[in-house]
Amino acid sequence: MTHLRVLVLENQRFQRSVLIKMLDNLGVRDVVQASDSEHALVQMQESGGVDIVLCDLADRSFDCLDFLRCAAQSGMVCAVALCSDLGPELRRSLGQMGSLSGLQLLGVIKPPVQIRTLSKILHRYAHRCIPPVFSPDDHPLPSEDEIRRGLALGEFRAWFQPKFALDTGELAGVEALARWEHPTKGVLLPADFLAAVLAYDLIDQMFKQLLEQGLSLLGILRRQEVQIELSFNLHASQLVSDELIGHIQSALGLHGFPGSTLTFELAENGLLDIPSRIQDNLLRLRLLGCGLSVDDFGMGFSSLRSLCQLPFNQLKLDGEIIRNVNEPRSQALIASTLALAQSLDMSLVIEGISSARIRDAITEMGCKLGQGFYLARPMAGYRLLPWITAQIASQQAPIN
Structure with a gap:
């Protein structure tokens, strides 16, 4: 999974660092991080796009769905995994969905995130044979x-x-x-x-x-x-x-x-x-x-x-x-x-x-x-x- 590029969008610095460390332990070295949606869009543009976004749907500091929709329209990301503490009815509903805001929905991880669960999410992406997204030499967004x-x-x-x-x-x-x-x-x-x-x-x-x-x-x-x-x-x-x-x-x-x-x-x-x-x-x-x-x-x-x-x-x-x-x-x-x-x-x-x-x-x-x-x-x-x-x-x- 070393070829994956993952964006960690999390406004809490500690939680962000935990996710980045777990990804590193799983062999994912190419990680982009951001604390808010605007910063995330700029970061993705500068890096040439990402394969997966990890974010919290329940984060009230920004509109997660609006961000995902913009990311999907830009073509800078293929899939999303949610690290969210959601009610059972919302988890059940999301569990039946194959996409969210135009992106492949890989699953919902309930905090605290376990490295085994995160590993399953990453392998799910690989097994669905989604083509890798962009390298920086492809077609980044305009300056x-x-x-x-x-x-x-x-x-x-x-x-x-x-x-x-x-x-x-x-x-x-x-x-x-x-x-x-x-x-x-x-x-x-x-x-x-x-x-x-x-x-x-x-x-x-x-x-x-x-x-x-x-x-x-x-x-x-x-x-x-x-x-x-x-x-x-x-x-x-x-x-x-x-x-x-x-x-x-x-x-x-x-x-x-x-x-x-x-x-x-x-x-x-x-x-x-x-x-x-x-x-x-x-x-x-x-x-x-x-x-x-x-x-x-x-x-x-x-x-x-x-x-x-x-x-x-x-x-x-x-x-x-x-x-x-x-x-x-x-x-x-x-x-x-x-x-x-x-x-x-x-x-x-x-x-x-x-x-x-x-x-x-x-x-x-x-x-x-x-x-x-x-x-x-x-x-x-x-x-x-x-x-x-x-x-x-x-x-x-x-x-x-």
Whole structure:
């Protein structure tokens, strides 16, 4: 197991040193350590990625699920093992899960950690034949200077993926997705840069550029008498400060759009035990008229109480849940989520529609809105404009 690289994320220095010593005794010499999530992201970037993260899901000093989701999106880690003192019902639930926040879940170790148990976790990783992650010579995340240069030169662009009314095929809105149109590496996806943007605290700067691009595109469509809803992804940490809300309000006023033009999507994992400041700013967005959507619903640990208390008006069901749409478990999850959305007076958007079979199945179950590669792929703004024109023309064409 000497080839493994392990990140130990633990805010208690003594516990961290105990885990590092155990790993050393098990022959794992390549160990990265961090005391908080931001430091961990930077450490992983600098080391070129890790194979396994050891962390405590119950640690209240940071949002473990949000960190794991960012790590998974960055592609810097393959698997996670939890060193957590959890209640029996949570341990039982996690024991049935094969993944957590997009990462392979190797197991839960109850403190105090025993070296024999840790050894089993490491061997479980090896036996699952997960390919080793990266060496420092592979493709590390970009540096802060690279990202700042890209932002200064306008290389971060909004691409747009349409959403549809499933029963009619009509356009129901578009989602703005971040892309880095890199001068030498081509078009980069968020997995290539998002973790670094978060670690360097440049997420607001990137978002403001994408918002301006999106509202400018809506202005062009308005002159063509086309009105659509536009959604953006927000990280929960962006709502700690009031400044971003003021910027959104000013941008809407400058372009002459009502708040109802915009919907903001926040990942379900980021909504666990959010502070009151974030709750207040979610309410401010709704008071502006903006929509709020729970993204990746079904993949995290949100609660019914949170859904009732927070001012969201939309759920987006993660595409992983509909992949095997004909299986009873998937159908039960879809049906229950649809019933939940209806009972809370929320709309439901189905993500990840990749085939006609999936589209027809979820439409038959009563789902109204959806997006996915089968329906339309993300596209740059200059491609979206003629695409919308063609869509409108096809819908208005007479039927012979």
